[in-house]
Amino acid sequence: MVTSTPAKARPPWQDAQFIGGHPVLDLTNAVFDRAHPTEDGELLETPSDVLTWCASAGLFDRVPPLAEADGLVAEVQAVREQAWAVFSAVARDSAVPAEAFGALLERAGTGVRAGYVQRPDSPLDHFTADWTAPAAIPAVLALLAVHALYTLPPDRIRECGRCGWLFLDSSRGGRRRWCSMSTCGNREKASRHRRTRTRR
Numbered sequence: 001m002v003t004s005t006p007a008k009a010r011p012p013w014q015d016a017q018f019i020g021g022h023p024v025l026d027l028t029n030a031v032f033d034r035a036h037p038t039e040d041g042e043l044l045e046t047p048s049d050v051l052t053w054c055a056s057a058g059l060f061d062r063v064p065p066l067a068e069a070d071g072l073v074a075e076v077q078a079v080r081e082q083a084w085a086v087f088s089a090v091a092r093d094s095a096v097p098a099e100a101f102g103a104l105l106e107r108a109g110t111g112v113r114a115g116y117v118q119r120p121d122s123p124l125d126h127f128t129a130d131w132t133a134p135a136a137i138p139a140v141l142a143l144l145a146v147h148a149l150y151t152l153p154p155d156r157i158r159e160c161g162r163c164g165w166l167f168l169d170s171s172r173g174g175r176r177r178w179c180s181m182s183t184c185g186n187r188e189k190a191s192r193h194r195r196t197r198t199r200r
């Protein structure tokens with residue numbers, strides 16, 4: 001079952017990496033910095049990173065054993081980048097890129113057709129997956145992304161003004177600008193402060 005409430009982050013992940021307000025937005029943030037990419041900014045490097053990320057995002061309660069994980073990391077990274085292309089376009093009020101969105105639809109469809117992903121009941125955002133099949137994970141993430149595109153309010157999807165992470169602005173006034181006040185918000189304030197001081 002998929003919920004938008006993250007579980008407690010499992011190492012090496014930290015709660016601060018799950019600020020997106022939706023698992024798909026959190027997935028797009030599984031890179032160190034979107035706005036200033038660095039070579040060592042990849043956070044999904046091993047199958048274990050993928051599994052602990054999924055558990056942290058609340059996708060499953062127990063980390064499942066994987067029979068084999070060939071290609072898992074590359075596929076999840078591909079879904080992440082396609083979802084980022086789609087939702088960063090939404091955040092910027094641009095047209096959703098057809099190629100990235102088409103790839104998500106295709107992967108989600110393949111997972112459903114193969115039986116990796118099933119819907120156990122009527123709510124559209126609840127589904128179960130055969131987590132022991134490595135292909136289930138990218139299929140579920142792609143399905144979640146497709147679902148999110150049709151259900152999240154587009155005018156509340158934002159991009160952090162500093163690091164480029166995406167988040168759902170659920171604040172009352174709808175004026176959230178930072179992924180997190182304690183990291184980017186304060187860093188921005190600090191550098192503005194420095195700029196003001198050096199100008200004197």
Ligand SMILES: [Zn+2]
Nearest residue numbers: 160163179184
């Ligand atoms: Zn940020």
